[in-house]
Amino acid sequence: MQTIKQLALLIKSGEISPVDCLQEALKKIKKTNDKSHIFITVCEERAYAEAYKAEKEISRGEYRGPLHGIPYTLKDLFNTKDVRTTGGSKVLDDNTPNEDARVVRILQQKGAVLLGKTNLHEFAYGITGENSHYGTVTNPHDGTRLAGGSSSGSAAAVVMGQGVFSLGTDTGGSIRVPSALCGIVGFKPTYGLLSCEGVIPFCWSLDHVGILTSSVYDSQQVFAALAPGRNENLSFSPSLNGLKIGIPETYFYEKLDPEIEQRLEKVKKEIESLGARLVSVEMPELKNSRTVSLVLQLPEALSYYSRYLEDKGKLFGDDVKAGLTAGQFILAEHYLRAKRMAKLYRQEMSSVFQKVDLILTPGTPCIAPKVGTKTVELGMQSEAVGNALTRFTSFFNITGSPAMTIPCGFHTKGLPISFQLIADVNNEETLIRTALTLEHFKVSDGLRVSDSGVSEHFTKKYSKELQKPSEN
Amino acid sequence: MDQFPSYEELRGEIEELVAPRYGVISGFQEILEEIKVLQEIDLKEIDPL
Numbered sequence: 001m002q003t004i005k006q007l008a009l010l011i012k013s014g015e016i017s018p019v020d021c022l023q024e025a026l027k028k029i030k031k032t033n034d035k036s037h038i039f040i041t042v043c044e045e046r047a048y049a050e051a052y053k054a055e056k057e058i059s060r061g062e063y064r065g066p067l068h069g070i071p072y073t074l075k076d077l078f079n080t081k082d083v084r085t086t087g088g089s090k091v092l093d094d095n096t097p098n099e100d101a102r103v104v105r106i107l108q109q110k111g112a113v114l115l116g117k118t119n120l121h122e123f124a125y126g127i128t129g130e131n132s133h134y135g136t137v138t139n140p141h142d143g144t145r146l147a148g149g150s151s152s153g154s155a156a157a158v159v160m161g162q163g164v165f166s167l168g169t170d171t172g173g174s175i176r177v178p179s180a181l182c183g184i185v186g187f188k189p190t191y192g193l194l195s196c197e198g199v200i201p202f203c204w205s206l207d208h209v210g211i212l213t214s215s216v217y218d219s220q221q222v223f224a225a226l227a228p229g230r231n232e233n234l235s236f237s238p239s240l241n242g243l244k245i246g247i248p249e250t251y252f253y254e255k256l257d258p259e260i261e262q263r264l265e266k267v268k269k270e271i272e273s274l275g276a277r278l279v280s281v282e283m284p285e286l287k288n289s290r291t292v293s294l295v296l297q298l299p300e301a302l303s304y305y306s307r308y309l310e311d312k313g314k315l316f317g318d319d320v321k322a323g324l325t326a327g328q329f330i331l332a333e334h335y336l337r338a339k340r341m342a343k344l345y346r347q348e349m350s351s352v353f354q355k356v357d358l359i360l361t362p363g364t365p366c367i368a369p370k371v372g373t374k375t376v377e378l379g380m381q382s383e384a385v386g387n388a389l390t391r392f393t394s395f396f397n398i399t400g401s402p403a404m405t406i407p408c409g410f411h412t413k414g415l416p417i418s419f420q421l422i423a424d425v426n427n428e429e430t431l432i433r434t435a436l437t438l439e440h441f442k443v444s445d446g447l448r449v450s451d452s453g454v455s456e457h458f459t460k461k462y463s464k465e466l467q468k469p470s471e472n
Numbered sequence: 473m474d475q476f477p478s479y480e481e482l483r484g485e486i487e488e489l490v491a492p493r494y495g496v497i498s499g500f501q502e503i504l505e506e507i508k509v510l511q512e513i514d515l516k517e518i519d520p521l
Binding site: 292309321322324325328338347 | 499
């Protein structure tokens with residue numbers, strides 16, 4: 001797994017060319033994609049054009065910044081000019097946009113190289129990443145388990161070194177959950193901060209564009225490129241003195257895998273040792289928040305996707321069709337009540353952030369479940385897998401708060417554990433600076449990476465494929 | 473159901489919604505019950521904007 005921090009230095013100095021980087025990434029993709037299903041479309045022609053252009057510019061001394069020549073991927077919801085954009089659905093199997101999404105245009109201006117379009121839960125309509133049309137992306141650390149979704153391919157691509165970073169979308173946890181389950185950094189900035197223009201929607205009220213990377217440093221680099229003028233020169237701090245971090249009194253530390261609970265206790269102690277004060281905080285009443293989220297999602301999704309029902313309705317997957325059907329029965333009064341509840345939550349969270357700078361929660365209550373799992377057992381209770389995985393993330397889509405999941409070690413079953421930091425809306429600065437500090441002092445604990453740049457587990461799983469001579 | 477302006481293309485799914493046989497649609501009854509709970513919350517003057 002390579003990082004922007006490492007590669008940008010080598011590219012800028014001319015030690016590595018963007019074309020070499022691209023070829024290396026393409027080799028990895030070709031060797032594993034039949035099994036991994038990470039990519040729906042690899043855009044080799046466009047990638048080579050962008051890489052050669054970057055190489056020429058850099059050799060002429062026209063270096064554009066840390067993303068210049070860096071290969072990256074996009075969840076297949078982002079429109080890409082002349083490159084198929086399926087949304088992970090057969091409904092859009094032949095959809096080729098004539099314009100890039102706005103964030104893609106920005107990345108192109110920064111000189112980044114688009115490798116391809118990654119797999120996802122169909123139209124982002126689920127958190128497991130299971131996709132009956134294009135195959136299910138499994139967890140790079142254990143191929144019998146879920147990568148999480150909906151940005152499943154984006155998370156796995158970063159772990160596999162198939163692109164150094166990826167852009168995804170997050171409506172209830174779709175960036176943060178797969179990042180947490182795969183052991184990378186998932187960042188959802190404040191609602192609306194990164195443009196959704198040219199991104200296939202799922203729920204306008206809750207959709208956020210965000211970033212998947214292997215480190216907080218890299219996440220900051222991509223964020224600075226996409227939101228110019230905001231937090232461009234942030235660095236870690238020598239301590240966390242004066243910082244108040246809220247620990248929710250209820251809900252977020254309940255029904256947890258015991259090893260995740262233990263790991264979070266360790267993180268809390270390490271944060272305190274860096275000078276931050278942990279403060280117990282009363283959160284808004286969260287028991288209805290899942291319903292609020294669903295009552296917004298179901299009719300908004302139907303409102304957008306109904307355009308395809310007449311001609312292509314049969315091509316939707318069963319779970320998407322079920323959601324669209326349910327969306328018909330949410331009344332306007334229900335929807336408006338959910339919108340009012342969302343406003344109440346935002347007001348209440350604003351009060352919480354008068355008392356603390358950040359909130360700390362686990363990323364997910366459990367490690368990556370097995371593929372096909374319907375329910376998980378937590379705290380002696382059975383819970384639908386989708387509800388469990390989004391239990392700590394979806395509320396912050398309703399409030400629009402910036403939130404980041406950061407890996408902090410491994411479970412004894414060999415799967416990553418993550419924590420989540422949440423800040424007040426538009427306070428990315430405190431969030432990123434703290435996360436950079438935790439990364440610097442190694443409170444976060446990223447992937448175990450082998451010399452080949454691929455996670456140890458994946459190296460074992462795909463050892464035969466990785467040893468094959470390249471076809472190029 | 474004939475009176476309800478639903479999508480023709482989703483009609484086949486409605487039966488599953490009302491009396492699930494395949495388990496494709498689950499939890500819809502639960503959502504309806506939860507919506508009732510939302511309706512009992514006093515939101516005072518809060519607007520939806």
